[in-house]
Amino acid sequence: MLTKKQNLLETIRGGKPDRFVNQYEAFDCSPSAPFGMIFSDPVMDASARPVIGGPPVKDSWGVTKAWPANVPGAFPVHDQEHKVIKDITQWEKVVKAPTLDYPQSEWDKCKAAQLEGIDRNELFVTVFGAPGIFEQVHYLMGMDDCLIAFYEEPEAMKELINFITEWKLKYAKLVCDNFAPEVIFQHDDWGSHKSSFLSPDMFEEFLLEPYKKWYGYYRQRGVQIIAHHNDAYSANLVPAMIEMGIDIWQGCVSTNNVSELIKKYGGKISFMGDIDNGLVDREDWTQELVAKHVRRACEENGKLYFIPCITQGGKGAVYDGVYDAISVEIDKMSKEMFK
Amino acid sequence: MAKIDEVKEQVIIGKTKIVPGLVQEALDEGSVAKDILQAMIDGMKVVGDRFSAGEIFVPEMLIAAKAMAKGVEVLKPHLAADASTSLGTCVIGTVEGDLHDIGKNLVSMMIGSAGFDMVDLGVDQAPDKFIAAIKNNQNVKLVACSALLTTTLPALKKTVDAIRESGLSGFKIIVGGAPVTQKFADEIGADAYAPDAGAAAEKAKAIVAA
Ligand code: B12
Numbered sequence: 383m384l385t386k387k388q389n390l391l392e393t394i395r396g397g398k399p400d401r402f403v404n405q406y407e408a409f410d411c412s413p414s415a416p417f418g419m420i421f422s423d424p425v426m427d428a429s430a431r432p433v434i435g436g437p438p439v440k441d442s443w444g445v446t447k448a449w450p451a452n453v454p455g456a457f458p459v460h461d462q463e464h465k466v467i468k469d470i471t472q473w474e475k476v477v478k479a480p481t482l483d484y485p486q487s488e489w490d491k492c493k494a495a496q497l498e499g500i501d502r503n504e505l506f507v508t509v510f511g512a513p514g515i516f517e518q519v520h521y522l523m524g525m526d527d528c529l530i531a532f533y534e535e536p537e538a539m540k541e542l543i544n545f546i547t548e549w550k551l552k553y554a555k556l557v558c559d560n561f562a563p564e565v566i567f568q569h570d571d572w573g574s575h576k577s578s579f580l581s582p583d584m585f586e587e588f589l590l591e592p593y594k595k596w597y598g599y600y601r602q603r604g605v606q607i608i609a610h611h612n613d614a615y616s617a618n619l620v621p622a623m624i625e626m627g628i629d630i631w632q633g634c635v636s637t638n639n640v641s642e643l644i645k646k647y648g649g650k651i652s653f654m655g656d657i658d659n660g661l662v663d664r665e666d667w668t669q670e671l672v673a674k675h676v677r678r679a680c681e682e683n684g685k686l687y688f689i690p691c692i693t694q695g696g697k698g699a700v701y702d703g704v705y706d707a708i709s710v711e712i713d714k715m716s717k718e719m720f721k
Numbered sequence: 722m723a724k725i726d727e728v729k730e731q732v733i734i735g736k737t738k739i740v741p742g743l744v745q746e747a748l749d750e751g752s753v754a755k756d757i758l759q760a761m762i763d764g765m766k767v768v769g770d771r772f773s774a775g776e777i778f779v780p781e782m783l784i785a786a787k788a789m790a791k792g793v794e795v796l797k798p799h800l801a802a803d804a805s806t807s808l809g810t811c812v813i814g815t816v817e818g819d820l821h822d823i824g825k826n827l828v829s830m831m832i833g834s835a836g837f838d839m840v841d842l843g844v845d846q847a848p849d850k851f852i853a854a855i856k857n858n859q860n861v862k863l864v865a866c867s868a869l870l871t872t873t874l875p876a877l878k879k880t881v882d883a884i885r886e887s888g889l890s891g892f893k894i895i896v897g898g899a900p901v902t903q904k905f906a907d908e909i910g911a912d913a914y915a916p917d918a919g920a921a922a923e924k925a926k927a928i929v930a931a
Contacts, residue, residue: 453845454872457820525823529780530787533735574779574824575899576917581778660900664871700872 386504394607394629394652396686401716403654403689404709406697409508409565409609411500417696419510419567420496423560424484425553427492432456442480445521454700460524467523470531470538477522477542479549482556489560497561506607509563510696514570514610515592516579518546532584539588547592551599558603565607566600567632569695573614575637575660582618593626601627609654611695617643624650633693636661641682648687655693656683657708663692663699669707676711680719690715725752725760728792732764735784740792754799755806761789765834769919779827782918786830807838808929809862809892812854814842816876821869824898827918828865835922837863848883855884861892862929865921866911868898877901878909885910893928897921 384392384400386408392399410418429442435451438459446464449456459465467473500507513521519542520528531539557563573579580588597608610623613633620643623631632654634640640656656679662672679690690712692699699705722730724747731740747757768785771777800806813829815822822844833839840858842850855861864884868877881894893912906914913928915921 450845452818453820454818454870526783526826530783532780533784534737577772577775577778579779581781584778584780660871664900665875700870 387506390506390689393686393689396649399685399720401720402680402685402712404712404716405689405691405705407709408504408506409567410697411505411508412496415496415510417510417698419508419696420561420563421510422496423492423557424488425480425482425556428484429480443518443522444476444478458521458524465522465524465527467527467542470523470527470535470542473522473538473542473545477545479545482549482552489556493560506565507561507563508565508567508609509557509561510567512569512695514568515543515546515550515596516570516572516589519543529579532580532588536588543588543592547596550596554596554599554603558600558605563600563605565609566597566605567609567611569611571614571633572612572616572619575635575658576615578614578616578619582622585619586622590622590625597627613655613659613693613695620647620651630654630689632689632691633695635693636679640679640688641684644683644687652687652689653683654689654691656688657690657692659692659694659699662708663694663701663704665701667701667704667707669710672704672707673711673714676708676715680712680715685719723747723752724750725757728757729760729764729767732761732785732788732792733767735781735788737784737788737791740788741795744792744795748795748799754796758793758796758800758806761792762834762836765789765831766919766922769831769922771919773917773919779823782827782830786827786834789834806836807860808836808926809838810840810858810860811837811863811865811925812840812842812851812858812861813865813867814846814851814854815844815867815869815898816873816880817845817847818876819868819870819873820844821867821898824869824918825865825867828867828897828915828921831918831922832863832865832925835926837925848880851880851884852887852889855887855889855892863925864892864894865925866894866896868896868901871900874900874905881909881911895921895924895928 389399390403390408393403412420415421430439432439432447432449434449438446438448440446444466446459447456448459607629609630609632610628611632615637617638630652634653634655635658640653657675662675728743772782811832815825829839829841866880895913896906896911897915903914913924915924
């Protein structure tokens, strides 16, 4: 039997996997972290996160985040009073990048807590990253302003994006120096379940080069796999994803017609997902419902360049039991399809 | 091209800086305010259709709506204060526990551009907030509820139930949001569902006229 690591590599390289890669299993290297990936470092830990039911907090970029008791997740607050950038042409006056200046001893603590004990034979040293470049922009200014500014103030938007990218490159250096990751699992959502936020042309104009730089840097530092989470319709952005250097698009929701994408792009990029939260992660979920969706995904997409997975950006689900139910069904499909 | 047709074209391509001036020129040329408004509504319908068809994206829709809003500002003083240009009031909001509003805002813009007066409650709105808004606003013909999370689908049902049980009438209820389907909308007794903002405006007009 191949190790989890080998099996994943065989799958994305068009080799001979001996079973389906089961969701996040190969990235699940840090059991105590929220999503099982390396999550904690001095820079990230310094940024305040709201707790459920608690008061709103300001993160290290100055973005106010709230998490009222009755909602399932935290949320940036974008009323006129709270948004960081009120006028994009004046962004330089209000955007302050978080410091990256921490004593090595603090990084060492995080290394000791998270790197020790990883079974490197089975698992990739995987570092979790969020938010992405686009998300950072709309966290600072609110989505409506952000999307309008791409048209009305393109130069200012490019400057801001460049500023964020340069910061991310410096942060990436620290991550590589300290964790030497094999996999980067980076979030940036690029659309709704039916369409990408930006047209492919606009997406390429603003985001392709920054991402090429950023992911290119990781690659140059020895990162083997760039896995990018984007649980949206983005079939129209796949050529750009490939050019950016993404190896695995995690979160591809079923509206993308994943099996078509595999036919078209398999070998250049792999697809992880096609089991939508919206379809299985519901109050009224049942094992049968989960089984039906897992079966469809596995049968349609086949054994190569595809990893069946819940579409959300980390192991787990909103409703208890759903994630594990998916895993059980994937194992069943492996027995059936990999005889 | 007549100025009024230019207004429509420039709304479609979202020229926020040009549209107000064009609206003024159309007025100066002698076009009636109501017709200019209709031209912009027609323009937004084109925008909605193109969005539904996947030909344009959210930013294009936002700037078109913004261009129209700028045009309407110029037009406002010339539009008769009577309700003859309005299809009625639409109360819109995202249901309790849900803070997503991008889709709801687009739907609001499109239903508004189709000729409804919008009362936007914002996000995380409990059923009684919807009910209060229906009571406190005149001529409510449509209630639109948005939900983006599977965890808030039950809140969507609760909202529709509560509105029905309130005994208030004279309006239709339309629901939508990524996890919502026609089937779910039927199950919870909503009058209509639409998959996107363009379609929402069309559905809104149709059910209110019915
Ligand atoms: C952008 C986004 C956010 C932004 C929202 C910013 C904002 N101001 O709204 C941020 C980052 C803040 C966010 C936060 C969260 N999100 Co969110 N988010 C998204 C994302 C990527 C896109 C949603 C969106 O704006 N789409 C763009 C608009 C244009 O599309 P739309 O909303 O679908 O609307 C269209 C149609 O649905 C329809 N429509 C919408 N409303 C209505 C109403 C009517 C009446 C009609 C007729 C039609 C209609 O017309 C619209 C226009 O065409 C989706 C992913 C996805 N694939 O949808 C996740 C998603 C909805 N989020 C999700 C989650 C879990 C969360 C969080 C809990 C995460 C967290 N832990 O922080 C919090 C939730 C906080 C809360 N209580 O609401 C999940 C929901 C999963 C589930 N089980 O349902 C999704 C699906 C992502 C995922 N798979 O994990 N999110």
